[in-house]
Amino acid sequence: MVSQKIIDKWYSQHVSWLLIPLSGLFFLVITIRRWLYKKHFLPISSLPVPVIVVGNITVGGTGKTPLVIALCNWLKTQGYYPGVISRGYKGQINQVHVVSHEDGPSLVGDEPLLIFKEAAVPVAIGKNRYQAGVELLKKYPEINIILSDDGLQHYALQRNLEIVVVDGQRLLGNTYLLPAGPLREPQSRLSTVDAVVINGENESLLDNRQSQFNMTxxxxxxxxxxxxxxxxxxxxxxxxxxxxxxxxxxxxxxxxxxxxxxxxxxxxxxxxxxxxxxxxxxxxxxxxxxxxxxxxxxxxxxxxxxxxxxxxxxxxLDEPFYQWLQVKLTHLRENNGF
Structure with a gap:
């Protein structure tokens, strides 16, 4: 786990030049990994319901969890039955587990438990997001849409929509990949996702991009x-x-x-x-x-x-965001048989 002091340096534009070669190696590794998934040399599993990934390309908090909760609440008003899958980071359980009211944060992780309690939706945790989704649907067959919390880099799971959250104050820090900077993936990855949500100040990260929204x-x-x-x-x-x-x-x-x-x-x-x-x-x-x-x-x-x-x-979130999402979900129903 990266220390807070290091994260603060990344977002203060500090660059350790000695780490840049390691960032180059990291870029090579993640590029090859994504190419292997894209060309199906590594398996990608699909769930029988739409999957919306809510993630980020940076280390450090951006506001993913509040967005997931807001999305769950909105989806319920639209007649959906959402469920959430998450890694369960820092939880003690290593296998797939469906969160219950008896679980504590040390067992399942603080963020999955917060989503479970605040959004009042079924939540499953597991390093294998596909298996987490399978178990969730097995226990709650009424679920007809799944949100993957912090699953942007988990390419083993097929996704229908990708939403990236960016901190409007800190943006992308010094814009270097790990370990010289906070980026999990290159900044160019933002141009391939379906929407970018800016948490806070409405900074423009991408020119002429319609699917960029503000969140407070x-x-x-x-x-x-x-x-x-x-x-x-x-x-x-x-x-x-x-x-x-x-x-x-x-x-x-x-x-x-x-x-x-x-x-x-x-x-x-x-x-x-x-x-x-x-x-x-x-x-x-x-x-x-x-x-x-x-x-x-x-x-x-x-x-x-x-x-x-x-x-x-x-x-x-701005109303245009929900209008955009409504159009996307309608398109998924009409063209993918969901």
């Missing part, structure tokens, strides 16, 4: 981590002494969100993305309000003290 994150309410039934309005902590604590891919985005609602923490504590919280992490600030993201909060429910609150947000 809207803070909704504060939820008590110890007792989720307790809620507070967004401005509840704007004049209180607070500590910001998070373990996400882009912690600065959380801090910016706090500033936008008038919260100025007197202290911050940043952990590596997907960090497994411990009860001791809170002991230093038992007399202060501790503020977290929802992704952080679901990992702390069993041991968080009553002074810990998580911020519920929702992804807001």
């Amino acid at each position: 994150m809207r803070p909704e309410t504060w939820i008590n981590v110890n007792n989720p039934h307790l809620r507070q309005p967004i401005n509840a902590f704007s004049s209180e002494r607070c500590v910001a604590m998070c373990a996400i891919g882009n912690p600065q985005r959380f801090l910016n969100t706090l500033a936008s609602i008038g919260v100025v923490p007197f202290a911050t504590r940043i952990f590596e993305d997907h960090y497994h919280y411990q009860e001791n992490d809170f002991k230093e600030w038992l007399d202060e309000k501790i503020l977290m993201t929802e992704k952080d909060g679901i990992k702390c429910h069993l041991f968080a003290p009553q002074n810990v609150w998580m911020l519920k947000i929702s992804a807001q």
